[in-house]
Amino acid sequence: MPAFLVVDDQPAITRGLTRALARAYPTADVRVAHSTKQALEILDIPFRPDLITTDITRAREEVNGYGFLNLLRADPRTASVPVIAATAQVQNEAKLHEHGFDAVFIKPFAFPEFLETVEQLLHRRAIPR
Numbered sequence: 001m002p003a004f005l006v007v008d009d010q011p012a013i014t015r016g017l018t019r020a021l022a023r024a025y026p027t028a029d030v031r032v033a034h035s036t037k038q039a040l041e042i043l044d045i046p047f048r049p050d051l052i053t054t055d056i057t058r059a060r061e062e063v064n065g066y067g068f069l070n071l072l073r074a075d076p077r078t079a080s081v082p083v084i085a086a087t088a089q090v091q092n093e094a095k096l097h098e099h100g101f102d103a104v105f106i107k108p109f110a111f112p113e114f115l116e117t118v119e120q121l122l123h124r125r126a127i128p129r
Helices: 011-024 036-043 065-074 094-096 112-123
Strands: 003-007 030-032 050-053 083-087 103-106
Touching: 003 011, 003 036, 011 030, 011 112, 030 036, 036 065, 050 065, 050 112, 065 083, 083 112, 103 112
Parallel strands: 003 030, 003 050, 050 083, 083 103
Antiparallel strands: none
């Protein structure tokens, strides 16, 4: 059973991603955080996701998606977890990959393509549906 953590400060985005993941992976444990602080609290439960999605820019927060990724990579419990960046800002995708994101999606994006990428990243980690 795969586990996912969706981190985004926009409820519509978290609802859409949660629904898409739940449909594609009916037995998955999908958790949502609307801030970096909340995401870190979920990870301290302990909850060990097989994949994390995060937006880059979060309003009213000191730690953006880049900072969150740095925290994840510095923690041995989450250092190898694939992280997908989902951003509304059209940025240089190569720059996002250089920061260590495993995949990048520019909002709005197509859920079938997103789910295909999720499947590929899980397959690399040998996580069954």
